[in-house]
Amino acid sequence: MPVQPNVVFADLEKKRFQYGSDLSIYTETLADGRLLVSGFQDNGITIYELSDVLDKPSFDLVVDGDTLNFGWEFADFNSHEDEIGNMHGTLTLKNTIKPILLKMVTSCCGFGFFKRFIEITNLSDEATIGLTSMTPLKGCIWSINDNLADNLKDYSVSPYSVGRFKDLYWSHEGNFDWQDIPLNTGIFFQSTFGMSGHSSPFFILRNNLNGGYFVCQMGWSSNWKTAFFADYFNDGRLQMKVSLNFEMMPVTPAPARLIAPGETIRTPVVHFGMSHVDLDTAIQNLHSHLRKSVLRQVGDGLQPVIYNQAGYMQPGYKQPQMSEEGLKREADIAAALGAELLMVDAGWYGKNGQEGTDWGNTTGDWHAADGLPNDLFPVFDYARSKGLKVGLWVEAETAGSKSKLAEEHPDWFLHKFGSKFDRVLDLAKPEVKAFVESEIVRLVEKYNLDMFRLDYNSSSNDGGFNVHDGRHENTHWKHVEAIYDIFERVGKRFPNLQLENCASGGGRTDVGIVSRFTTTWVSDWFKMPRTVRILNGMSMALPPEYINRSTGVESSYAGNLDTQMHVIIMGHPTLFGITPSLEQANPAIMETTRKFIEIYKTFIRTFHRTAKVYHHTPVIPGADGTGWAALEYVSEDRKKAVAAVFRLMNAEENMYTLKFRGLNKNAHYRVTVEPEGSEFTLQGYALSRTGLEIKLDTALTSQLIMLTETE
Structure with missing residues (x-):
């Protein structure tokens, strides 16, 4: 038509x-x-x-x-x-x-x-x-x-x-x-x-x-x-x-x-x-x-594979505090796995070098922690020497109770009902908005960042109030205006800067803020099987290349590693905590992770940002995810396709028939099935009408099917 x-x-x-x-x-x-x-x-x-x-x-x-x-x-x-x-x-x-x-x-x-x-x-x-x-x-x-x-x-x-x-x-x-x-x-x-x-x-x-x-x-x-x-x-x-x-x-x-x-x-x-x-x-x-x-792209729009150092190095979780040596060790792991960007997460700032001070109490003091006496420069230089780009986590809209900012500017916080609202800065106030923007710009320029990660881990509920001309104006509207305005200008000032949107995971996944960023952390939950349902549902509201999915220590305790990797490469993949160090690395884990990261970079990512998405299972019931889930992405020219089929919990059958929806029925496709590695050729008509029978006899397993049109 x-x-x-x-x-x-x-x-x-x-x-x-x-x-x-x-x-x-x-x-x-x-x-x-x-x-x-x-x-x-x-x-x-x-x-x-x-x-x-x-x-x-x-x-x-x-x-x-x-x-x-x-x-x-x-x-x-x-x-x-x-x-x-x-x-x-x-x-x-x-x-x-x-x-x-x-x-x-x-x-x-x-x-x-x-x-x-x-x-x-x-x-x-x-x-x-x-x-x-x-x-x-x-x-x-x-x-x-x-x-x-x-x-x-x-x-x-x-x-x-x-x-x-x-x-x-x-x-x-x-x-x-x-x-x-x-x-x-x-x-x-x-x-x-x-x-x-x-x-x-x-x-x-x-x-x-x-x-x-x-x-x-x-x-x-x-x-x-x-x-x-x-x-x-x-x-x-x-x-x-x-x-x-x-x-x-x-x-x-x-x-x-x-x-x-x-x-x-x-x-x-x-x-x-x-x-x-x-x-x-x-x-x-x-x-x-x-x-x-609507959505913002940087360069060719291809999303970099991120390695987030939060995993075996999380302040406040009885893990080793951040150190230059530890962050360089994380860069080694990232490079060995085929990641492309090292993200330094919460805990690099303030007093987090001191034992017992958690990352949330010193937000607002955006200067390297005591445990990083040489600042982050040696870490970022080392990461770049390994071929990695670098990013930094900042919760710019908050200030922790032990921060200098909280001590010096108690009036900068949200206020309502006569009391201060802990941690949440009031961006409805022009001086607070100006400070937050200046800190973001300062950090991007200071470290020559490739990615800036914005987090927001506070619930302000109905917001606060400021008095103007004897009237109590609510803060929410002006706060949204302020954060949009800041990142409009940051995006224009640094046109090659990747911007990652995060707010306690999926606290802000609306297209207003997503449109000003290049990728979005749609949830903090990465455990099977719910992580599949999160990807499945959020890829209705947002294209999958903007949806960050991750796997690593603790989050990946349920389900096999192949399945964990299938989830993240169908979105924008982030790795964390794959191994404490290269010396302690399990060779099988390293090999499997590298394999699927390479599949993402050389196959899925080549058509990801223009792919047509088919939700074979739009509704996934159950507390965490029951039955089967299947997602299919097809390139615009229908020459490539990838589908992931997941067996979740309480599936009544051991078999799922995947009938592709987006293929050229006259074409022939080379089919590759992972993790088994089998290859064969079928006509698009057969793949669409008869389909492929996927047999998985245990929960939290999956298969990844890749199609390439043959001459």
Whole structure:
């Protein structure tokens, strides 16, 4: 099917605005002072104007307690095309109730996806206004009335379902599942820890009657909420109708943001797309959109294999404290395993050279610890002599209780209810934001870093409050603005710098912060079998090359080594604690690890960043992961593919049949199966229709299947 262009069309007389992205069309109408969602189409056919929905606002705005989804007048509309072919339409509205100007920016990004954000300007010359709440996108989709009574089968069929990550807590990221949306009963999901995780502002809506998927993500690194309502109308006679209402919004105590006279702020960006295709294609369209228009790349975009020194050298875990000798030993291990970057993790700074002082108590003092009298320079020089790049862990938004920073600047911390919130620096304060940015820049320049790793291990929950003009402004909104602004500038200042995003593992996996980094630590949990489910689920919301998976001491105690390696090379691999030293290394461990790292570098990575992902098992039940899991990645030209099949816990059968979904059925492929090492040739048709029987007779084992098209 030929790809349709991205288009923006505005009927200024009727105040009707249409946005087209391939075969998806989003329509809005300004009527009676309200900007309304008029329709979502997923097949490229423009709806009649008489079919417009004219009672559902496309956004909500509450300022100083007053609802402002009405009272808007048209001011302007313009559109332009950017350098990558996206069309952007900007609708400017002026409110008749309060002195507020809105710019509604809608981008048509291809692959059936759109971006939407709103700029809010305070037009007053004197008065500050307070943002009570804001919903940047809401709407009504999939109105159904044909044969509804029969199709609902006496209410035994739910017309709509929502797919989301159902767990909110650390170590359970990526637990994707479907939930039916009951008729006339609203449901919602949210985060509560002051971060976007350990879930993610991401959902997939599914039309169970007429088919189709609606995929939505919000770029917001603090608390959020999504809500859904299946509106079923039945007048008891002949009229029946059901439609699905949805909304996605940041959640912050009011006022979320004080807007000064003449000031303009920007809402979170919402990414949404619709398609009448299968789930795999809907997810692939999301990945294509993110790769093209959202996510950051450095150089060729190929992810470096990371060796993290935290393993047999973790301060606070009764392990040896950091030393120059120990870090050089870690560099030797990294080079021997084929890693490409040495990451120095927590504990290199402050007083961590002293026995009994844990890494969290001295964050904020970003100077080499007592146990590193020569600083990190000899370590980094040694690593580079081994052919490794270097990276550094910094929890820049915190200061530990034993840090000099905490002693000298107690006013720099988050405050609420009259008390200081431990560890969390208040980036809503300009002087704190400036300090944090200056420290990041200083460290990158001082050590000439190849990668900067940002962590954030604190839950600020509802955030703190700062008093301005006698009003208590919540800190969350400005904190998110600050961290985005800092890394926008850091990324531009150091265009070749890799940036790793981490927040207690998967505390911030939203596309807002991920878009400003080059890789993301989606979870701190690496133990089998849950690590498979984390990769499986998170590779729906994010392309797999941005998803960090790791293995090493303690985390790899369950499951065999081949399986541990299969997991990490299907994501962005990091190794840690493979052996205490080269002298103590188990030759079999070293050989197996090297083998799979080489497979990643020479095969998977060659098409990883453009691969189409097929989730054969989108839902993996159980506390840690039950049954089987299978992931398939296929190159754009369909000449290469890799699949990993995992037997998890409590599988009822010893056999899993893998039927490839993305192959060229006319082509022949050389098939290589690891760890057994067998090779043979099969036609794409047989691999897709008959498939491969994978026999694994014990839990926590796996096979990796690699395909290369033959001439």
